[in-house]
Amino acid sequence: MPKKQLTVNGKRVTINIDDPDMPLLYALRDNLALHGPRFGCGLSQCGSCTVHVDGKAVRSCVMPLSSLKANQKVVTLEGLGSRNKLHPVQRAFIEEQAAQCGYCINGMIMESAAFLATNKKPTDEQIKQALANNLCRCGTHDRIVKAVKRASTYA
């Protein structure tokens, strides 16, 4: 079985795969048992699977492992921050209670964290545009925008 090396949340890992073009999402969820990145559509339409690759938000459901080099830094929601060391965006989502079912929230946080790294003091409209391709079905949008805005004041 072919092996693939990845750098995930700061650690170099080696996984066994049958298909070199398997999307990154399945390596993260099935091989590495991570829960942050989520399967939503497999079509790059909803954003639930978003992770950072070298600091950029990417849709892991359509990123073939073959396109990733071992030294490229993959960061998932778990790697962004943890309960004991929350990332400002995670902290703001808790403070704004910005989750209902929470299934889309991984994508919302990962997309926002990458966005805030490039736009430190965004307007509400800019936040809405930045998240325009991330879908939420519970109707948490308003709180999500407030949370991202709040997070921008922590940086």
Add this chain to the structure above:
Amino acid sequence: MTIQLSRRNLLKSTGALVVSFTFAARASEVLAQGPKSAKPVALNEVDSFLAIDKTGLVTLYTGKVDLGTGVRTALAQMCAEELDVPFDSVSLVTGDTQLTPDQGNTWGSLTIQTAGVQIRNASATARNALLEEAAKKLNVRKEDLTITNGVVSGGGKKTTYAQLIGGKSFNLKVDDKIKTKDPRSFKLVGKPIARVDIPDKVTGKFTYMQDYRVPGMMHGRVVRPPAYGATLESVDESSIKGIPGVRVVRDKNFLGVVASSEWNAIRAAQQLKAQWSKAATLPDQTKLWEYVRGTKVIQDQVTSDTGNTKNALAGDGKKISATYDFAVNLHGSIGPSCAISQFKGGKLTSWSASQATHALRKQLAQMFGMSLDDVRCIYVEGSGCYGRNGHEDAAGDAAILAKAVGKPVRVQWSRADEHGWEPMGPPTLVDIRAMMDAAGDVTAWESDFFIPQQTAGSFLVPLTGATLAGLPQKDDIAPGNIFQNSAIPYKFANVRTVCRRLENTVFRPSWIRTPGRMQNTYANESFMDELAAAAKVDPIVFRKKYLNDQRAFKLFDRLVVLSKWETRPAAQQISSGNVLKGRGVSYVKYELVRTYVGAVADIEVDRTTGKIRVPRFYLVQDCGQIINPDGVKSQLDGNIIQTISRTLIEEVKWDRSMVTTLDWESYPIITFPEVPELHYDLIDRPNERPWGAGEPAASVVPSAIANAIFDATGVRMRSVPFTPEKVKAALGSAA
């Protein structure tokens, strides 16, 4: 702002989740070995609901589940309040048919209203018993004892719940008449306590159904027919021989694959070559409403009948009529349905995000000819479902595959599975007629709702897997109380409302959030606005004229203030500009017996594009005693935003064989730039009983928008969704 509990609480609540899962796993072992759990689940036993361990930690068992609405937090508040224990000492076990009482499906905005009250009574009964026990033990009169945080003290002595009951059973019947706390002494109920699940959800620690794994588990996928009703003619297994370790499972028209890795299962399902028969069973969508109107009516369900509308409508006056329709809609969960099933020792264990594990258990038992005792369904929270979506079907699929391969199997639906095969909100067609006399008074109201039949007392939506595999199941149509809110709250002299229950509908029907109430209220409240306009009366003044309900009046008063409503007839100042602005009002008393909602929508219509925008939405709600105001507001967000999406955008489309809107591009939903500013006013009534908040507010959204469009343009939108094409066509025909 919510009340943020301490880190200790957060950590403990994580611990509680772990405990419940560990317990479930342990109980699963017991199940596999035979003996039944000794824990009672009857609705009249305190032990069915509550257990207090030797350290004083409380486990609350409830058949209701948290579908992402936050009821886990709210139910814990009700329990902790009534028991007088710290909020963070309560953890929940939910929706496990072996461990939790059957409190009915998690639907209909009933969790707080029904199950919450049962839990409150059980907790008060337990508290009273503990107080009596403490009085005996301490030899202090009951009246002289007080309880704080699970510590009973008085007469200079004290004891704890842990000492009194820790690890033991109550052996006590729930007293439904027990005196519960005076709301003035509430410390937890009515407070915006932060949700217990959010810290884990934002850090990737939460285990959703889609993350759940059991040892030895395989990954399964179902290969669906290209057309509803197609039969499987042949399968070419050599088409997937390059993918390692895949088994093909075939049972009549059920075709699936099982593999040791998820990606191999996905690839195999995509690449497996199968020959299906041609099938074209669906009606022509361009003639949908003719199809609905032409479907055989098997029952006329009269939902209200006052006076004699036939005579009144034949009399003198202005007769006004309109027809409204509401498209087929998806639940549209962001995470497609997922389940795991395991057969072991002749018993079936099913893990799923089902809103109705007790009902699912019956269906699975029937499918495989098993006794109920041999089937256990365990709830694991999934992506929000907003009604009966595909979670139960995934459980059926997983069970068929698990039985075939003799190992636990996880089935994760694809996006196309979810968009094409979940049960849907049925098409709704409504005719309304009214008579208005010379003074502008409504003298008669008559309506017909063309909606699918409902199996009496059942509510089991057939499982797709059982249908494809030809396994035994009740062949029900169970759309879920969709007759509700066909009758109206307004007191006209002659009223007759009828649900014409149809033998069939276009897809497997089910209940989507606010089932029936959303579609029916859209028609009723749009028509009320038409009548107000015909009478040239302000639409709030007009509604109040036909109501005799102090809580409704209070609601409207607060709505007028919140939205700065100016009393005037609608559509008086239509301008010729390109962007027209208007506002519309709507009202509902949910099912005519509970939660009141009033709303005002501000909208903008772009004449050139036909696009509707909702910049602001105002809503006042009275759901009686509020358990968690932040939770209620979060539900209002959900109701409004999801229903704006349904009102403006959503529509399932199909050809004669199959749904063609199989992804988010072809069935889009609302996105961030379209979400309005939201303004709320909650009327809290601590001394009243609590009512549901998960559904009612969705009822008023489509009509508030439709009425606002009329206010802006003078044009009535009578067909949901209000797409740019429909709006342009309506504006064109009005010009």
